[in-house]
Amino acid sequence: MADLADLTIAAAGVGLRAGEFTAVELLEAVTRRASVTEAHLHAFLTLDQDGALASAEAADAALARGEDLGPLQGIPLAVKDNMCTQGIETTCGSQILAGYRPPYDATAVRRLREAGAVIVGKTNLDEYAMGSSTENSAFGPTRNPWDTDRVPGGSSGGSAAAVAVGSALGALGSDTGGSIRQPAALCGIVGMKPTYGLVSRYGLVAFASSLDQIGPFGRTVGDTAVLLDGILGFDPHDATSYRGEMPTVAGSIGVGVAGLRIGVVAELLDKGIAPEVAAATRGMLDQLAAAGAKIVDVSLPAADYGLSAYYLIAPAECSANLARFDGVRYGLRVDGGTTEEMMANSRAAGFGPEVTRRILLGTYALSAGYHDAFYGQAQRVRTLIRRDFGAAYEQVDVLISPTTPTTAFGLGEKTDDPLTMYLSDVCTILSNLSGDPGISLPIGLDSTGLPIGFQVMAPALGEEMLIRVAAEVERLAGFRERPALATSEVAST
């Protein structure tokens, strides 16, 4: 039998119910995989072996009693370390939270547990999810499973790398400017940012509250949809949580794209996109056209301002959100003569350079006299971007673009220049500003063997259409490649 760590969530669910293997055996397979790959990748910050075993045993016992909790029961999953897990260290990749054990589970994590999932551990990230390479983690970078001299993307790089090699069958990440979709693209898996408000942010350590959204990683579009279905829903603990009817994604796979209108965002396909990435994107458009879709050129004029607006809104909101890390209620405290000195000393010692940079930038942008010129103006630009999207969606059902301008870049290549690093989010950031859903999936490898990501975007609450188109792209691309680290020869040594 093939290694269980290479199963999709869908196949694992079938095997569990057919009695071919147990949830404990499935957990042992991914743990064995992690024991080989972690030395190369550092995808995890914490592995909860005891808790995972207890959950797997509980899933086996429940299934034996005939208690079927659905497709996530007994499935080993990983969770980004900026989501609270009761009693399990939650660091946000920051020294200031080292050793913090939350007294509660984030709602998304609780929903996974209630669905019978097995949480194997907490994955590495750029500190407080601020970054695009997972190099900003205070506990060392995660590496790309396709080439360990390259970055996995970020900020959810640990979750993406773990799913790519099979040390979890799926994972949760958070996406504020592309932090799920960009690492999914760079690691050759599927990653999705749902509509803002669809998944509760309760227990997600806040970075930029008007942009943050939790979402799933899977190796297939189907697995990603199943995970989304498991975590979405109204939550009274999150005041921005959506109360209306939730999208249903089951049944949107295999429908095809015949008759759909697919818009190509001109601003995201020409300037600054690597030739091989642009060529692969155009190649997929030809295939979609051959499959019956109508391809329409679309312009989002305000898109060129997205990155600038983002780098005012995100730091401004982060500077307010991260005020709570002050050495009083949790985390690191460095003494000082007064409470104010203690706070300033604790924060200087606990925050890394990128977080400090954004806190300072946000503090400046919100300070007296500049608030309206920076934050206010950026929020108005956000409205213009949303209007552009609205006009585009009057002509088309979905929009597409590359997920990232390039495939995975080298470790250390962009760490000295924050602005260059920020540019790697140029294609993904717009969906956060507009609040709409987006998904990235692999459509091929470039000439150096690195995965190329393809992004599909849909209007708010348009997850059903998003999954429908993504599933057809997946079928047309026929992407089956796995990183060498995940092949059984390496994994079984």
Place this chain on the structure above:
Amino acid sequence: MPVDIDIAKVAKLARVALAAEDLELYGRQLGDILEHAELVQSLPTEGVPPTSHPLPMTNSFRPDVVTPSLDRDDVLSQAPDHEDGYFRVPRILDGGEVPADG
């Protein structure tokens, strides 16, 4: 737009105790980023309302019913210092305002 950022003042407002050389570096980097960010100033936005939530939502109310909250001991167990059910911090004020038994 401001050309000079008083980075020491910003750091004080942000409650981050930074060394002089770090202040200089961050000040320079902030200038670069803000120069890029100023691109948004060039878009005319008169009469455009700001966006903070993409879905049409206003106030989010819940029934005024008491529900269980987190256990106090669990919460305090994560604090750097606590006493008698409270978070404990150094003195708030400089000088001798705090009574000897405080």
